[in-house]
Amino acid sequence: MSAAATAAASDSFAGRLLAWFDVHGRHGLPWQAPRTAYRVWLSEVMLQQTQVATVIPYFERFVARFPDFTSLAAADIDEVLALWAGLGYYARGRNLHAAAKQVVSLHRGDMPDDIEAAQALPGVGRSTAAAILAQAYGSRHAILDGNVKRVLARHAAIPGWPGEPKVAAKLWMVSERHLPQTRLADYTQAIMDLGATLCSARQPSCERCPVAADCAASLAGRIDEFPASKPAKARPLRRQQLLVVEDAEGAILIERRPPAGIWGGLWCLPVAAEGEAIDELLRAAHGIEIEQLETLPSFRHAFTHFELELQPQRCRLRAEATAAMALRERPEQRWLNMRRDPLPGLPAPVLQFLNTRLRADDDPCPEPSTASSSARKPKASTAPRSPASSARSSTSKSPRKPGPAGSRTRPA
Numbered sequence: 001m002s003a004a005a006t007a008a009a010s011d012s013f014a015g016r017l018l019a020w021f022d023v024h025g026r027h028g029l030p031w032q033a034p035r036t037a038y039r040v041w042l043s044e045v046m047l048q049q050t051q052v053a054t055v056i057p058y059f060e061r062f063v064a065r066f067p068d069f070t071s072l073a074a075a076d077i078d079e080v081l082a083l084w085a086g087l088g089y090y091a092r093g094r095n096l097h098a099a100a101k102q103v104v105s106l107h108r109g110d111m112p113d114d115i116e117a118a119q120a121l122p123g124v125g126r127s128t129a130a131a132i133l134a135q136a137y138g139s140r141h142a143i144l145d146g147n148v149k150r151v152l153a154r155h156a157a158i159p160g161w162p163g164e165p166k167v168a169a170k171l172w173m174v175s176e177r178h179l180p181q182t183r184l185a186d187y188t189q190a191i192m193d194l195g196a197t198l199c200s201a202r203q204p205s206c207e208r209c210p211v212a213a214d215c216a217a218s219l220a221g222r223i224d225e226f227p228a229s230k231p232a233k234a235r236p237l238r239r240q241q242l243l244v245v246e247d248a249e250g251a252i253l254i255e256r257r258p259p260a261g262i263w264g265g266l267w268c269l270p271v272a273a274e275g276e277a278i279d280e281l282l283r284a285a286h287g288i289e290i291e292q293l294e295t296l297p298s299f300r301h302a303f304t305h306f307e308l309e310l311q312p313q314r315c316r317l318r319a320e321a322t323a324a325m326a327l328r329e330r331p332e333q334r335w336l337n338m339r340r341d342p343l344p345g346l347p348a349p350v351l352q353f354l355n356t357r358l359r360a361d362d363d364p365c366p367e368p369s370t371a372s373s374s375a376r377k378p379k380a381s382t383a384p385r386s387p388a389s390s391a392r393s394s395t396s397k398s399p400r401k402p403g404p405a406g407s408r409t410r411p412a
């Protein structure tokens with residue numbers, strides 16, 4: 001290479017990044033020495049949704065027990081998953097085992113050096129395959145994990161959400177354009193390190209960044225705009241009836257929800273589909289005859305993927321004895337007197353409804369005792385309780401709500 005070409009290379013995006021990496025990059029990670037294809041693959045799969053510091057002890061235990069593809073392929077899946085436990089997303093652990101078997105059966109026990117063959121392994125997508133081959137074999141492939149998307153979107157000021165195919169295509173193009181001719185393993189590690197350390201999602205350290213001189217987002221003071229966030233999608237609305245079945249003493253009927261689905265395993269008021277005949281449902285499912293039906297104002301609760309509108313229907317028993325007898329045989333149903341009984345785990349919005357909107361119709365409600373508080377103080381406290389304090393309390397005891405899956409920083 002001529003002197004001019006050498007100078008141009010060292011001035012390039014990759015050249016500056018490599019010079020920075022030599023001094024400030026993450027060296028000494030356990031999968032870097034020895035940097036075998038097996039160890040690189042294992043680390044890349046583990047890092048797909050997990051931070052480096054968390055992965056290191058798992059990686060070390062894993063390679064101590066399964067040092068290569070052959071030993072992993074021969075292992076019992078239960079042992080593999082036991083070593084994986086704590087890294088989450090068990091599908092990745094199962095894919096790991098399946099990929100090892102595939103490597104043994106199709107590729108003579110070692111990672112293929114062909115990008116398409118590597119990408120065909122379970123749990124290995126385009127970016128992971130490229131990262132493995134670049135680091136293990138020095139192959140010239142571009143990567144585009146979550147951190148790299150952020151660096152490139154900012155450096156080239158690429159608008160749009162990277163999940164959009166058009167935006168992703170631009171990012172892949174830029175990633176390929178920056179690839180150096182040599183030191184592919186180091187370059188791959190370097191760009192991942194830049195995204196994980198200096199070009200962080202919040203408050204990047206541009207003053208120390210090796211590519212700040214031509215970073216379009218930084219120069220324009222528009223870092224916060226890149227990469228664009230995922231466009232908010234309107235959540236579909238589902239409607240259900242919430243059945244408030246009360247006996248003469250004000251106890252309400254609750255039942256345990258099935259283990260799968262929303263509020264799985266929690267106690268809750270019975271629900272019915274929108275428009276379903278409640279009297280028939282209660283007679284068939286609970287042996288209950290109701291004598292009064294009152295529709296209360298509806299309320300909504302937002303889940304990750306949909307919004308639930310609950311339409312409370314207040315029912316009073318026609319024959320309490322009938323209901324009590326019918327329920328005696330059903331362990332997953334019970335009567336709850338909120339003035340007297342310890343509260344079981346109820347969904348937060350349902351508890352809030354019971355404490356505020358339902359009781360607003362009644363006399364002031366004494367503070368309901370809870371399973372934990374009942375051990376410390378008399379069950380039936382006489383202290384009056386405001387709706388606001390009830391709501392706070394319900395939040396602190398609120399059961400688990402479905403939440404977003406852990407954000408992936410390293411796509412498969």
Ligand code: SF4
Pocket residue numbers: 151154155198199200204205206207209210211212213215217218223
């Ligand atoms: S200058 Fe700042 S925003 Fe641009 S790549 Fe570097 S750290 Fe990221």
